[in-house]
Amino acid sequence: MRVLVVTTSFPRPGLEFSGRFIAEAVQRLREEGVDVSVLGPSSFRHFGLAGDIGVMPAMRRRPWAGPFLVASLTRAVRRAARDADLVHAHWLPTAAAAFFARVPYVVTLHGTDVALAHRAPRLARTLLRRARGVIAVSSALADEARALGAPDVTVIPNGIALPPEPGEEESPPYVLYAGRLAPEKGIEELVAATDGLRLVVAGDGPLRRLIPSALGFVPRPEFERLLAGAAAVACPSRREGFGVACAEAMSYGRAVVASDVGGLRDLVRDGETGLVVPPRDPEALRAALDRLLADPELRARLGAAAREHVRELCDWGRITEQTVAVYRSALVHA
Secondary structure: OEEEEEOOOOOEOOEOOOOHHHHHHHHHHHHOOOEEEEEOHHHOOOOOOOOOOOHHHHHHHOOOHHHHHHHHHHHHHHHHHHHOOEEEEEOHHHHHHHHHHOOOEEEEEOOHHHHHHOOOHHHHHHHHHHOOEEEEOOHHHHHHHHHOOOOOEEEOOOOOOOOOOOOOOOOOOOEEEEOOOOHHHOHHHHHHHOOOOOEEEEEOOOOHHHOOOOOEOOOHHHHHHHHHHOOEEEEOOOOOOOOHHHHHHHHOOOEEEEEOOOOHHHHOOEOOOEEEEOOOOHHHHHHHHHHHHOOHHHHHHHHHHHHHHHHHHOOHHHHHHHHHHHHHHHHHOO
């Protein structure tokens, strides 16, 4: 089985977090004997859209570049897919390239692409219906894909490799936020809710001015050290396709406070694997953080349950097996 993975986000020097979960998925598929090649941002002209902030946020700044990106990507897919049995497109824009290149494809929806799909529902419906398989990284995204006309959707979350040991909290305790500093991530609520708390922020983005002490995107070893030492992790997104940072925090046995939105609902069960608060509610977020910081036993209980939940939900073996099954089904119906 020869599969061409097409993505606008893939790890490059200086961008360790960009598409890292896709790179890991590719490696796991290769270990299972799938012949996988990757068409990433270095293989086509992307007009500045395939950077570390993601295509969708970049398109808000440079909307004129969208059609040029699809045209460039379509030409690249047409060339690269000559020896492939199937194209696996990550995000809808890459599915558009596969569609126009007239090659069989499956598509994985990650979240921001579904938000874009609602602006062009007819095109999204066509792309999803013509796909040989549709993968959604969360139940919420699967529901949205079905509403857009996808006939058959498989929920396959992002894989997470658990560290051997969850680590120990540092003293004094701190609250960690990891991710983009953008409005949709609930950064304004985070700032309001953590006034007076020890807050550590690993990330960058358009709202960095609100958090001058932010560390930016840190190297992977430093990120893991921050996860292991946190007392609590805040995930206050206004919308979220899956929640990689949340899942990674849980894999380290950290107690999380997450908004009741999107893919975070698959990860965090209120009072069981973390605490859930309404989105856009800094008062509720602060109350939940205060509750965790005041109760080490609660943090330990929620963190242990969170780690086991991620161990089961995000197991790489099961995820790889499900992905290969989608490929085989797609080829049967070719």
